Amino acid sequence: MADTLAQDGESRPVIEICNLGKWFDTKSGRIHALRDISLAVQKGEIYGIIGRSGAGKSTLVRCINMLERPSEGKVLFEGLDMGSLKERDLNVVRRSMGMIFQQFNLLMQRTALENVCFPLELSGVPRDKARERSMEMLELVGLASRAKSYPVQLSGGQKQRVAIARALSTEPKVLLCDEATSALDPETTDSILALIRDINRRLGITAVVITHEMDVIEKICHKVAIISKGVIAETGTVNEVFFHPKSDIARRLVVPEALHPDKMACDKLWRLVFDGQSSFEPVLSSLVLACGKPVNIMYASTRDIGGTAYGQMVLQLPEDPESLGRILAYAREKGLFLEEFNHV
Amino acid sequence: MFNQALFELLWEGTVDTLYMTLASTFFSYVFGMVMAVVLVLTRADGIKPHPVIFRILDVVVNLTRSFPFLILMIAVIPFTRWLVGTTIGNNATIVPLVIAAAPFVARLIEQSLLEVDRGVVEAAQSMGASTWQLVWKVLIPEAMPSLINGSAIAATTILGYSAMSGAVGGGGLGKLAIMYGYNRYQDDIMFATVVLLIVIVQLLQSFGDWATRRSDKRSTK
Numbered sequence: 229m230a231d232t233l234a235q236d237g238e239s240r241p242v243i244e245i246c247n248l249g250k251w252f253d254t255k256s257g258r259i260h261a262l263r264d265i266s267l268a269v270q271k272g273e274i275y276g277i278i279g280r281s282g283a284g285k286s287t288l289v290r291c292i293n294m295l296e297r298p299s300e301g302k303v304l305f306e307g308l309d310m311g312s313l314k315e316r317d318l319n320v321v322r323r324s325m326g327m328i329f330q331q332f333n334l335l336m337q338r339t340a341l342e343n344v345c346f347p348l349e350l351s352g353v354p355r356d357k358a359r360e361r362s363m364e365m366l367e368l369v370g371l372a373s374r375a376k377s378y379p380v381q382l383s384g385g386q387k388q389r390v391a392i393a394r395a396l397s398t399e400p401k402v403l404l405c406d407e408a409t410s411a412l413d414p415e416t417t418d419s420i421l422a423l424i425r426d427i428n429r430r431l432g433i434t435a436v437v438i439t440h441e442m443d444v445i446e447k448i449c450h451k452v453a454i455i456s457k458g459v460i461a462e463t464g465t466v467n468e469v470f471f472h473p474k475s476d477i478a479r480r481l482v483v484p485e486a487l488h489p490d491k492m493a494c495d496k497l498w499r500l501v502f503d504g505q506s507s508f509e510p511v512l513s514s515l516v517l518a519c520g521k522p523v524n525i526m527y528a529s530t531r532d533i534g535g536t537a538y539g540q541m542v543l544q545l546p547e548d549p550e551s552l553g554r555i556l557a558y559a560r561e562k563g564l565f566l567e568e569f570n571h572v
Numbered sequence: 573m574f575n576q577a578l579f580e581l582l583w584e585g586t587v588d589t590l591y592m593t594l595a596s597t598f599f600s601y602v603f604g605m606v607m608a609v610v611l612v613l614t615r616a617d618g619i620k621p622h623p624v625i626f627r628i629l630d631v632v633v634n635l636t637r638s639f640p641f642l643i644l645m646i647a648v649i650p651f652t653r654w655l656v657g658t659t660i661g662n663n664a665t666i667v668p669l670v671i672a673a674a675p676f677v678a679r680l681i682e683q684s685l686l687e688v689d690r691g692v693v694e695a696a697q698s699m700g701a702s703t704w705q706l707v708w709k710v711l712i713p714e715a716m717p718s719l720i721n722g723s724a725i726a727a728t729t730i731l732g733y734s735a736m737s738g739a740v741g742g743g744g745l746g747k748l749a750i751m752y753g754y755n756r757y758q759d760d761i762m763f764a765t766v767v768l769l770i771v772i773v774q775l776l777q778s779f780g781d782w783a784t785r786r787s788d789k790r791s792t793k
Contacts, residue, residue, distance in 0.1 A: 293698055319700035326698075333695035337713050337789045347699040349709070378789040391695075398699070
């Protein structure tokens with residue numbers, strides 16, 4: 229059966245979520261956590277799912293490996309309907325899906341090595357073999373020297389590395405990451421993200437990354453789904469969403485929180501995005517010179533999206549229609565992406 | 573004051589008390605563990621929610637716990653006679669002790685198991701752990717320090733119960749205290765049994781504390 233699945237897997241997505249809904253019945257009535265979610269994750273992709281807390285993204289990732297049972301709709305893993313599996317079969321399939329968590333969730337009474345051995349132990353791998361494999365995994369995440377340490381003796385970043393080694397020890401096809409970097413400081417976050425990207429490239433493992441930070445999406449994801457109030461607001465490649473956010477929630481996500489119009493005194497802001505090529509040119513100076521009017525830079529940053537540098541600026545432009553018209557015409561001519569984003 | 577005969581009497585009482593306490597604790601843990609695991613698994617937010625089983629077991633545990641031990645001991649006399657053939661002596665005391673202590677132990681174990689981080693259980697589930705594996709490889713090992721700590725509490729409580737059983741035919745230090753101290757006004761024997769009971773409780777508790785610390789890998793030391 230495994231062989232036919234693998235063959236089918238070439239053409240179809242590794243994970244396919246079809247019209248998934250999840251609701252909870254509480255005393256105060258039915259609460260819809262997710263509604264009509266459909267998305268497809270292709271083999272080898274890092275697929276980001278972003279949303280604010282309470283948007284339902286954690287519930288969604290838990291529906292993929294049936295930690296949460298969907299109320300309606302289907303989850304297909306390599307064409308296999310996860311919801312239809314018997315418990316015993318589900319447990320076997322779950323071994324093909326590693327998962328890491330915000331709080332790491334290591335077994336506190338086991339050493340790092342014993343933690344990595346744990347999933348192998350569950351699937352009945354002989355002890356010696358399990359230890360050997362686990363040591364390799366700890367080497368992969370750069371923690372072989374801490375094999376005998378207990379979780380309490382490790383830093384947050386080290387704990388997450390152990391958790392990643394543990395998730396990979398059964399050679400899964402998919403790695404599910406539930407806010408895996410949210411409890412870590414920025415530097416550690418970067419190193420864990422680099423590790424996930426490295427694993428994705430070297431081992432070809434498909435990853436689903438749940439986060440509330442656009443930064444995480446931009447750094448490692450190929451595709452992104454933006455989820456808001458339990459529904460998918462927008463999906464696309466990270467590039468598409470970054471350049472041409474279609475939904476309000478996407479527009480808010482691509483610029484820092486502090487710049488959101490409700491927090492700024494001025495009423496009209498513009499967002500200028502340029503790719504690695506045009507960032508060699510003095511874009512803004514040329515624009516100012518061409519139009520003869522000063523502009524106010526509220527925010528500027530360079531972002532690394534999928535390995536390419538992109539620049540982003542938030543500007544306050546002159547109010548009078550004539551100057552504005554000239555600026556917009558210039559931007560169009562130069563192929564710059566300039567968009568008003570106040571109407572969020 | 574302390575002659576050879578008295579010393580032997582107290583020694584025998586101590587051995588009997590320890591025997592009853594440890595044997596009862598052991599059997600209470602056998603039954604208590606089963607009940608606790610079922611309670612933890614079947615509760616509403618448990619791994620295998622089952623409201624009916626949970627409710628029934630929950631009520632049974634509460635009912636048994638609300639029985640005063642002395643009354644329970646008398647009430648189960650027919651059962652004790654059927655099981656061990658007699659209603660006096662150490663082995664006869666173990667029966668009501670286990671019946672009284674098992675639900676209490678079940679609550680202690682239940683509390684310990686509930687302390688295990690849900691996230692860790694979820695992680696194990698995501699790796700494909702069966703319910704049985706979750707119990708044996710996650711819940712119990714992760715709760716071990718707390719379980720050991722609880723067992724010291726259970727043993728000292730059972731020790732107290734065993735002394736009470738001296739009133740209705742049980743053996744050990746409780747019997748000595750009642751026979752000599754209460755019925756014959758021999759205050760020295762009464763005093764000696766109290767001291768011995770205190771020493772045993774202290775030893776049990778210290779051993780429990782030591783074993784708890786030793787087993788816990790969460791302390792940085």
